[in-house]
Amino acid sequence: MSCPDVIVVGGGIVGAACAKALADDGQRVVVLDQGSCAGGATASAMGHVVVMDDSDAQGALTIWSQTLWDELADELPAGAERETCGTLWVAADERELQRAHTKQEWYADRGVAAELLDGEAVAATEPALRSGLVGALRVPGDSVVYPPVATMWLLKRARDRGATVEEHVPVARVDGRGVELEDGTRREAGAIVLAAGHHALALLPRQLPGVALRARKGHLAITARYPGYLTHQVAELGYLDSAHGHADVSVAFNVQPRATGQVLIGSSRQFGPTTSGVEPLILARMIDHACSWMPSLRRLEVIRSWTGFRAATDDHLPLVGPVPEEVGLWLATGHEGLGITTSLATARLIADGIAGRPSAIDAAPYLPDRPQPELADG
Amino acid sequence: MDDPRGQPPASDGISLAAAEWNAGRRAFHRSPHGSARGPVCGMGVCHECRTTVDGQPHVRTCGRSARPDTRIGDVATAWYKLPRGGAQRRKPDAVTHFPSVAVLGAGPAGLTAAVHAAEAGASVLLLDENPRPGGQIWRCDHATGAPPPAHDMHRRAYDAGVSTLVGARVVHAGPPTRLFALDADDRVHDIRAEDVVLATGARELLLPFPGWTLPGVMGAGGLQALAKNGLDVRDRRIVVAGSGPLLLAVAAALRERGGRILAIVEQAPRRRVLGLGPRLLAHPSKLARGLKLTHALRGVRRLYSSWIVSADGSSDDGESLASIDVHTPGGSESIPCDLVAYGCGLVPQTEVAQSLGCRLESGAIGVDQDQRTSVDHVFAAGEVCGVAGLDAALVEGAIAGLAAAGRTAAASGLRRRRDRERRFARTFLAAWTLDDRLRALPTDDTIVCRCEDVPFGAVRFHTDPRDAKLRTRCGMGPCQGRMCGPALRWILGWRLDTVRPPYSPVPLEALATIGACVQAR
Ligand SMILES: Cc1cc2nc3c(=O)[nH]c(=O)nc-3n(C[C@H](O)[C@H](O)[C@H](O)COP(=O)(O)OP(=O)(O)OC[C@H]3O[C@@H](n4cnc5c(N)ncnc54)[C@H](O)[C@@H]3O)c2cc1C
Ligand SMILES: Cc1cc2nc3c(=O)[nH]c(=O)nc-3n(C[C@H](O)[C@H](O)[C@H](O)COP(=O)(O)OP(=O)(O)OC[C@H]3O[C@@H](n4cnc5c(N)ncnc54)[C@H](O)[C@@H]3O)c2cc1C
Ligand code: FES
Numbered sequence: 001m002s003c004p005d006v007i008v009v010g011g012g013i014v015g016a017a018c019a020k021a022l023a024d025d026g027q028r029v030v031v032l033d034q035g036s037c038a039g040g041a042t043a044s045a046m047g048h049v050v051v052m053d054d055s056d057a058q059g060a061l062t063i064w065s066q067t068l069w070d071e072l073a074d075e076l077p078a079g080a081e082r083e084t085c086g087t088l089w090v091a092a093d094e095r096e097l098q099r100a101h102t103k104q105e106w107y108a109d110r111g112v113a114a115e116l117l118d119g120e121a122v123a124a125t126e127p128a129l130r131s132g133l134v135g136a137l138r139v140p141g142d143s144v145v146y147p148p149v150a151t152m153w154l155l156k157r158a159r160d161r162g163a164t165v166e167e168h169v170p171v172a173r174v175d176g177r178g179v180e181l182e183d184g185t186r187r188e189a190g191a192i193v194l195a196a197g198h199h200a201l202a203l204l205p206r207q208l209p210g211v212a213l214r215a216r217k218g219h220l221a222i223t224a225r226y227p228g229y230l231t232h233q234v235a236e237l238g239y240l241d242s243a244h245g246h247a248d249v250s251v252a253f254n255v256q257p258r259a260t261g262q263v264l265i266g267s268s269r270q271f272g273p274t275t276s277g278v279e280p281l282i283l284a285r286m287i288d289h290a291c292s293w294m295p296s297l298r299r300l301e302v303i304r305s306w307t308g309f310r311a312a313t314d315d316h317l318p319l320v321g322p323v324p325e326e327v328g329l330w331l332a333t334g335h336e337g338l339g340i341t342t343s344l345a346t347a348r349l350i351a352d353g354i355a356g357r358p359s360a361i362d363a364a365p366y367l368p369d370r371p372q373p374e375l376a377d378g
Numbered sequence: 379m380d381d382p383r384g385q386p387p388a389s390d391g392i393s394l395a396a397a398e399w400n401a402g403r404r405a406f407h408r409s410p411h412g413s414a415r416g417p418v419c420g421m422g423v424c425h426e427c428r429t430t431v432d433g434q435p436h437v438r439t440c441g442r443s444a445r446p447d448t449r450i451g452d453v454a455t456a457w458y459k460l461p462r463g464g465a466q467r468r469k470p471d472a473v474t475h476f477p478s479v480a481v482l483g484a485g486p487a488g489l490t491a492a493v494h495a496a497e498a499g500a501s502v503l504l505l506d507e508n509p510r511p512g513g514q515i516w517r518c519d520h521a522t523g524a525p526p527p528a529h530d531m532h533r534r535a536y537d538a539g540v541s542t543l544v545g546a547r548v549v550h551a552g553p554p555t556r557l558f559a560l561d562a563d564d565r566v567h568d569i570r571a572e573d574v575v576l577a578t579g580a581r582e583l584l585l586p587f588p589g590w591t592l593p594g595v596m597g598a599g600g601l602q603a604l605a606k607n608g609l610d611v612r613d614r615r616i617v618v619a620g621s622g623p624l625l626l627a628v629a630a631a632l633r634e635r636g637g638r639i640l641a642i643v644e645q646a647p648r649r650r651v652l653g654l655g656p657r658l659l660a661h662p663s664k665l666a667r668g669l670k671l672t673h674a675l676r677g678v679r680r681l682y683s684s685w686i687v688s689a690d691g692s693s694d695d696g697e698s699l700a701s702i703d704v705h706t707p708g709g710s711e712s713i714p715c716d717l718v719a720y721g722c723g724l725v726p727q728t729e730v731a732q733s734l735g736c737r738l739e740s741g742a743i744g745v746d747q748d749q750r751t752s753v754d755h756v757f758a759a760g761e762v763c764g765v766a767g768l769d770a771a772l773v774e775g776a777i778a779g780l781a782a783a784g785r786t787a788a789a790s791g792l793r794r795r796r797d798r799e800r801r802f803a804r805t806f807l808a809a810w811t812l813d814d815r816l817r818a819l820p821t822d823d824t825i826v827c828r829c830e831d832v833p834f835g836a837v838r839f840h841t842d843p844r845d846a847k848l849r850t851r852c853g854m855g856p857c858q859g860r861m862c863g864p865a866l867r868w869i870l871g872w873r874l875d876t877v878r879p880p881y882s883p884v885p886l887e888a889l890a891t892i893g894a895c896v897q898a899r
Contacts, residue, residue: 036845043848079851148848224436224856224883225410260410265886278878280550284893287886298887301436303856305889306878 004030004164006354007179007189009171009203011037013045013147014332014339015195016154017347022193023161025351030189031155031163032179034170038151040197041339044308046220046256046266047150048233049143049341050087053106054240057317057365061342063110064361066141068344077153081146081259088117088126088232089137089239090253090293096237100137103237107139114139126234128294137237144233144256147340171196175205176328191354193330194323198311200333205326210372211319213334216312217270219282221305227261229300236293243337244316248272251286253293263300265290267337269310278305312336315373320349320366330354331368392520392608395420395427397444400610404593404698406439411831414697416593418828418861420603421514422507422547422882423581425829425856436856436883440604441509441545472558472566472895477503477541479782480557480571482548482730485513486768487760488577489531490775491782495575496538498783503569504540505559507547513579514599515768519606543567549880550892551730555755558892560884566891573755573782576731576743577775580724580761583864584620585812586826586834587819589689590720594699598628598721605635612636617702617713619643619686620721622810623767628719630674640715641679643704645722645816648682650809661802664769683707685816689718722812724765725864731758732877740764741867741874747793748786749778757782766803773799817869827862829855837866843875856883 006022008015011033019031031037049069051062069082076082091097100116107114115138122129122136155165170182178188194200198215201208235254242252249270256264268286273279283305291298311334313319319334330353332346339346349366352359364370395417398406405414406429417427422441430451431437477500481492484506492504504511510518516528524532535542545562552558557569582597584590596604598620605611616637618629621644629639644651658665684706692700701714726742737744737752742764749757759774773796780789820826822835832852840846843853843863852866853859859875866872880889 036842036848038848039845152849221886221889223886226435280552280879280889280893280896282893284890284897287890287893291886291890298890299885301856301883302880302886302889303883304854304858304878305880 003188003190004028005190006030006193007032007187008193008195009174009179010040010195010197010200011151011155011165011167012040012042012195012197012339013038013151013154013343014197014335014346015193016151016158017343018193018195018332018350019158019163019165020154021347021351022354023158023163025355027354029158029163030187031158031165032169032171032187033165033167036167037155037165038148041308041310042147042151044218044220044306045147045340046254046264047145047147047340048087048256049145050233050338051107051112051139051142052338053103054244054316058338059106059110060361061318061345061366062338063112064348065342065345066143068348069143069145069341070141072344076145076150079146079149080153081149082143083257083259084141084143085257086138086140086232087142088122088234089139089237090122090129090133090234091135091237093134097135099237100135103137112139113141126230126232128229128296129234130293130295138232142233144258145340146259150340171203173205174203174329176323176326191328191330193332193350195332197333198309200311200331204323208323208368211368212314214271214312215274215309216336217268217273217307217309218266218337219268219278219286219305219307221265221283221287221302222258223263223265223300224303225261226263226300229261230255230257230263232257234294242269246271249282249285251282251289253290255290255294255297263297265297276307276309278307310336311339313372318342318346318366319368320346321353321363321368324369391443393604394431394439394442394444394448396604396608396610398429398439398450399604400608403450406593409591409825409828409831413591413831414593415591415828417596417604418584418600419581419597420600420607421581423857423860424597428856440607441507443509444608472568472891474568474570475503475543477501477569477571479503479573479575479779480505480555480569481575481577481779482557483513483577483579483760483762484508484511484542484544485577485579485760485771486516486531487579487771487775487778488513488575489516489528489535490772491575491577491757491759491779492540493531493534493538494776494779495783496535496540498780498785498788500783502538502540503543503571504535505543505546505548505557505567505569507545509545509562511542511544514603517603517606520608547882548730549882549884549888551733552896553734554753555734557730558895560888564885564888566888566895568895573757574734575778575782576736576751576756576758576762577760577778578727578730578762580726580765581860582721583723583725583868584720584861585722585816585819585865585868586824587686587688588821588824589691589702591825591828592689592691592699593697594716595689595718595720598625598719600721601717601719602628602631605632611717613638614717615640615715616717616719617641617643617686617715618719619702619704620723621645621812622721622723622807624721624724625719626671626675628721629678630671632719633674633678637717639675639678640713641681641704642675643681643684643686645685645813646682646810651682654806654809657806681706683813685813685819686718686720687819722816723810724761726762726764728762728874729877729881731756731762732874733879733881738874748781748789749774750781764800764803765807766800770796770799770803812868820869826866827852827855829857829861832862838870840870841872843872846872847875858882
């Protein structure tokens with residue numbers, strides 16, 4: 001086989017999006033995955049495509065991504081279950097309501113539609129919520145997708161433009177000119193994109209100073225079909241406290257209506273565990289917390305629970321861009337709990353970078369060699 | 379819940395599934411793409427008999443008794459209304475049990491294990507998801523109760539002090555031997571036994587053919603179970619089809635209940651099946667049973683090397699069974715009928731064993747000479763160790779019960795009989811080896827995953843069940859691949875998929891209670 005322009009290591013949603021963006025640019029792309037594509041973190045995600053306001057950089061990346069997802073809306077297959085259900089950020093008390101106000105201003109400044117609801121409107125919008133909530137922020141443009149099917153579709157589009165996808169091909173090491181497979185063979189390419197999820201850094205020729213990825217385990221549970229039970233993705237405004245806290249275990253209320261009528265219930269965040277088994281105690285904490293917001297959930301039938309690992313950086317931003325001192329090697333990982341959303345903008349940053357074009361947003365905040373914060377707990 | 383008289387509890391009347399079927403309902407619920415579905419397995423596996431009952435959606439009607447005031451939801455709009463909002467009710471506490479031996483499954487193997495363990499002095503808890511003990515072959519009849527041999531075993535269990543917990547399904551298990559069950563009132567039972575005997579039996583293998591999702595096409599043992607629970611087969615035109623000795627037992631039972639058996643359609647060649655006759659001479663009790671069946675089925679048409687290739691719906695609504703097309707060596711034939719009792723063999727139910735970490739061998743739990751699994755303190759007996767019929771289940775149950783109670787010496791005397799039964803089963807069942815041509819039964823648009831309406835064409839090129847699940851939803855439904863999984867394992871050579879809690883659907887609050895129990899240890 002002649003040497004491709006780009007080898008993408010990893011066929012999760014990030015690698016798949018990169019493959020499509022690069023193939024759209026006319027590059028000859030080969031995707032290598034150690035297992036089955038879309039079988040890693042992508043397989044366990046909730047698939048909430050959401051604009052996040054935790055930092056300006058996260059905001060810019062998620063807003064751009066959402067535009068890109070909207071552009072694909074008509075092309076995605078039915079199995080991608082894309083629905084623009086919007087997000088309802090709910091407030092339990094006046095303090096949280098204040099956050100809703102701040103959040104709305106942030107969205108307004110960036111041209112993202114968001115509407116404040118009072119307690120009565122909240123009850124009318126999502127009657128399953130407990131009574132007495134003081135208000136909510138409704139962000140109508142957020143959507144959900146079913147990540148594995150969206151990923152397989154991105155790969156198919158890349159293949160339609162000449163890309164090759166090889167599964168069950170584990171990569172042992174990467175550098176700027178090629179990759180070394182576990183079986184010892186070497187593959188060369190003009191550029192390498194490392195999108196191997198939370199395993200990615202281990203494949204680098206040398207450690208990146210100050211950069212670490214921690215695997216953050218999450219639990220989810222899904223119900224049988226209850227069409228109409230829920231119409232928005234509903235999350236608590238305190239969600240970011242869980243997402244950004246560095247506690248070993250935290251749970252947050254985050255429920256999602258699937259196109260099938262199922263309710264997907266999240267979520268937990270855990271540093272430490274390395275085994276993927278469902279932990280009944282964590283599941284119980286997550287469920288109790290969800291039921292405190294949405295009491296009738298407790299009677300819905302769960303048909304399955306599972307876990308996944310998010311690749312977390314210390315500053316909660318992904319690592320996207322060239323690897324310092326290794327010309328030709330690009331990194332695209334570290335998306336923690338937002339990689340479904342930000343896969344598309346990530347892919348554009350990578351494709352722009354490889355083509356030497358400027359991007360629609362400033363690429364600097366995501367560069368792998370940006371300074372990382374010092375963490376108290378390491 | 380202990381039964382005071384040592385008898386199976388008196389009849390609760392007929393099941394809701396049977397009552398609704400008798401009243402003419404065919405569409406119990408609608409599949410995701412809107413096709414009508416009715417009962418199939420009769421044992422809580424398929425989830426096709428679900429409907430909205432008294433405002434509660436997704437109720438399995440085969441496991442619930444019919445009451446005069448029951449309200450059945452409209453299937454077309456089967457969506458639920460639950461009390462919304464409001465304060466959270468306190469989570470109910472779990473009931474904790476500390477038996478020395480817990481026996482899961484109250485079929486012949488489990489009952490026998492419980493009796494032997496208890497007679498050897500162990501404190502025994504016997505649990506089963508059915509409202510009454512008996513398992514498959516000893517399933518109670520709604521009118522006549524348990525069959526006589528089951529009666530004797532119940533009596534012995536009672537005399538030996540076995541506690542029973544019926545109507546409780548194990549939905550979660552944790553190493554080494556902890557079981558969590560949910561009873562009919564959705565209460566959680568936390569069972570902390572020193573030793574566990576898994577006697578979870580088998581379920582039927584149904585190989586998909588075009589039209590097999592029509593209400594009226596049921597499992598063979600499934601229809602038998604539904605009939606025992608009150609489904610009226612009198613004067614119904616029934617075709618019994620598939621493969622294996624179970625077809626004969628089912629045909630005889632349905633005939634005895636007044637069903638008109640139009641044909642028994644067996645995929646195995648006649649020569650191979652009839653060639654078994656001489657082998658039975660060495661097993662007088664089996665010979666006697668065989669002769670009894672032959673007598674009961676005299677005059678019934680028997681087709682060999684034949685199988686159903688498709689089923690068609692009636693012309694008025696297209697939603698209930700009207701006829702089937704059968705491939706026979708002499709050509710194809712159309713048979714108008716009301717019911718099809720269909721089964722292509724049995725598959726061990728290994729979910730609980732898998733999650734306790736027991737090693738499997740060819741899809742069954744692997745055991746040593748004392749019925750010990752690869753996990754300490756976990757034993758297994760009966761069909762879950764490999765399909766071998768009633769006699770094997772009984773002797774394995776006895777060995778497992780004795781061994782779990784620490785009486786391996788007493789158990790050792792039974793090994794020869796067990797080995798003999800196993801050997802017999804192996805050669806006997808080989809006659810019913812499935813014909814490779816059955817792999818070609820589903821066409822590209824035949825639904826193979828009933829729960830999620832996934833057609834064969836969507837999965838046929840997949841080599842792994844997890845990939846297929848993620849990309850096509852095959853195996854993602856409420857039965858969690860219990861129906862489609864075994865069929866696709868046989869057709870496409872897939873591996874057994876992993877098991878995650880809950881093993882069958884449970885209310886969210888039950889999962890929370892279980893988690894809290896785990897912490898409390
Ligand atoms: C519980 C949970 C809920 C989530 N919910 C959301 C959500 O609602 N919205 C959202 O936007 N994000 C969500 N996420 C985050 C999202 O799932 C991830 O950010 C995203 O899937 C990351 O995609 P990826 O392609 O980088 O990684 P992965 O999907 O893990 O893909 C990496 C791929 O690389 C392959 N690979 C690894 N090592 C090698 C090697 N050595 N050689 C070859 N191939 C290799 C793997 O096999 C894998 O297929 C959630 C995550 C979790 C765990
Ligand atoms: C539908 C069906 C009908 C059959 N009919 C006949 C027949 O008529 N004649 C014949 O010779 N053979 C029949 N068989 C074969 C039959 O399996 C054996 O002959 C015999 O019943 C095996 O005994 P066992 O104790 O191993 O399993 P079973 O009798 O199957 O008992 C297993 C028990 O375990 C329980 N169980 C399983 N999992 C759980 C759980 N998670 N929680 C709680 N309880 C659980 C089940 O409810 C069941 O009662 C039938 C099989 C099936 C599947
Ligand atoms: S048939 Fe139930 S999940 Fe496939």
